[in-house]
Amino acid sequence: MDPAKLLDILGNENRRKIIQLLAxxxxxxxxISGRLGVGPKAIISHLGLLEQAGLIECSVDEQRRxxxxxxxxxxxxxSVSPYAYTVTLHDIDFGKGEKSEAPAEKETPATEDSSAFFLKLSSRLQDLKTRQEELAQMQQQLxxxxxxxxxxxLDSIEKVAMNPVECELLFELLKSETTLAALCYNLRLHPSVINANLIDLAERGFIEYSIKNNQYYWKIRETGVENE
Known part of the structure; x- marks a missing residue:
């Protein structure tokens, strides 16, 4: 699902409360209606949107409820910063990647009592929480x-760019490689103006292009990092 669309769905407070309750x-x-103090009709509407988004699913019990x-x-x-805004969605597939280090319940040794096994799982859970906190700290530092x-x-761009259009082009290409059409759309400039400045920047050694699917993708020229 489009992560931006999912963000819109979760922008509703009652839908967030439903997810929190079902968690x-x-x-x-x-x-759900009783816990949230919201009428059943409205709850059913919220549940329908959440189900369409793939966040929840329904089942029927023995009483057909x-x-x-x-x-x-x-x-x-x-992620929001002065230079970027990104919304990403990651599906977690338990069938891929490394298997959990925590022992599965069915693999519990017969000689190990339930309390010891529970404490082992609890310890593993605390370890995972610590690692999550460390990862969050690292993301903040990055x-x-x-x-x-x-x-x-940006300070450097102001020194090397010959005009305002070059400034904007270099800033766009710092974020990611892109096409002439995308640059024209983002900067609201005519293709001839963008293309002329791209060629000039390429001739001066600041940018380069690669061809993918018969399209030119412009990017900042790759070079070795020099010691300061």
Whole structure:
């Protein structure tokens, strides 16, 4: 699903509360309505949107009552900085990657009692929480360094660019490689103006291009990092 669309869906407070409630346990419509103080009709509408988005799913119990639970394991990340805004969605597939180091319940040794096994799992869970916190700290440090380097790049652009259009082009290409059409759209300039400045920057050794699917993709020229 488009992560930006998912972000819009989760922008509703009641839908976020429903997800939070279902993250604890499966619930019936009447339970959700009672816990949130929202009418069943509105709850059913919210559940329909969440189900379409693939966030939840429903099942029917022995009394033919429909209940809902979280359907997927995913991570939605929003990054906002002075130079970037990104929304990414990661589906977590338990069938790929490394297997969990925590022993599965069915593999519990017969000689190990339940309390010891529970404490082992609890210890592993705490270890994972610590690693999550360390990862979050590292992401913050990377974001701070990214912003600092972008600040320095912008100072440098002002010194090497010959005109305002070159400034804007170099800034766009710092973020990612892109096409002439995308640059024209983002900068609202005529293709002839963009193309002339791209060629000039390429001749001066600042940028280069590669051809993918019969399209020219422009990017900042790759070069070795010199020691300061």
């Amino acid at each position: 604890s346990r499966p619930c019936y419509v009447s339970e 429909k209940y809902f639970n979280i359907a997927n394991n995913m991570r939605l990340e929003v 974001q701070a360094e990214y912003t600092e380097i972008m600040d320095r790049c």
